[in-house]
Amino acid sequence: MNRKTAFVLALLMIFIQVASTFAATSFMMTASVPLATTVDIVASKIPLSSTVAIAAPTFMAAAAPTAIYPTTANLDFGTLAFDSPNGIWLPASYFAIDVSNNGPGAPTVTITYADDLTPAYQAHGLGHKVTADFMKLVWTSASTPANEFPIPGHPKTALYNMGTKVIDKTLLAGGWLRVYVGISDGKSGNPAEPFTNADQPGDYTGKLTITAVAG
Numbered sequence: 001m002n003r004k005t006a007f008v009l010a011l012l013m014i015f016i017q018v019a020s021t022f023a024a025t026s027f028m029m030t031a032s033v034p035l036a037t038t039v040d041i042v043a044s045k046i047p048l049s050s051t052v053a054i055a056a057p058t059f060m061a062a063a064a065p066t067a068i069y070p071t072t073a074n075l076d077f078g079t080l081a082f083d084s085p086n087g088i089w090l091p092a093s094y095f096a097i098d099v100s101n102n103g104p105g106a107p108t109v110t111i112t113y114a115d116d117l118t119p120a121y122q123a124h125g126l127g128h129k130v131t132a133d134f135m136k137l138v139w140t141s142a143s144t145p146a147n148e149f150p151i152p153g154h155p156k157t158a159l160y161n162m163g164t165k166v167i168d169k170t171l172l173a174g175g176w177l178r179v180y181v182g183i184s185d186g187k188s189g190n191p192a193e194p195f196t197n198a199d200q201p202g203d204y205t206g207k208l209t210i211t212a213v214a215g
Helices: 003-019
Strands: 039-047 081-083 088-090 093-101 108-115 130-138 147-150 165-167 176-183 206-213
Touching (some): 039 206
Antiparallel strands (some): 081 088, 108 165
């Protein structure tokens, strides 16, 4: 064996030895985000005169420029005031109801309404006078208000005509539900009828029920 052949064989042996020490291993990576165990349903009372955006709910980072309005357990419009130019009766405020998982994901929300008390000789109850407007809100940053988007298939409606409203969690992915509830202003396109002098005086009541299941 000449020196050249011996050198080539030595290189081959070194290569085989090095190659035989190579190894490859794959590691599976996992992480689990737990499902929210509770749902927040919070109603805020908003002055009709306000032009400041409503703050995100407490489970979100505060967003500016926004205002945090008082929360309430009842949607009390109070005693209405007469709007002479338009010939209708209006409240001083409306309501925003935020519904969200207190954690990851979004809930499936069911909403129903039923009239309760209506004055004698009154043809239509509160459900004919009040609207609900359904919006998906998406938080952006601590320096800007949340973005609002209409929810496909769930337009603004008079409460009496709402039936059983079910908003699936898939329509709220990446955000949360806000329901605006207010007495009709009588403008064109408003699905509810305003209070006028043709309505009977007295108390009008109804019950709006919101059920949310974390998902």
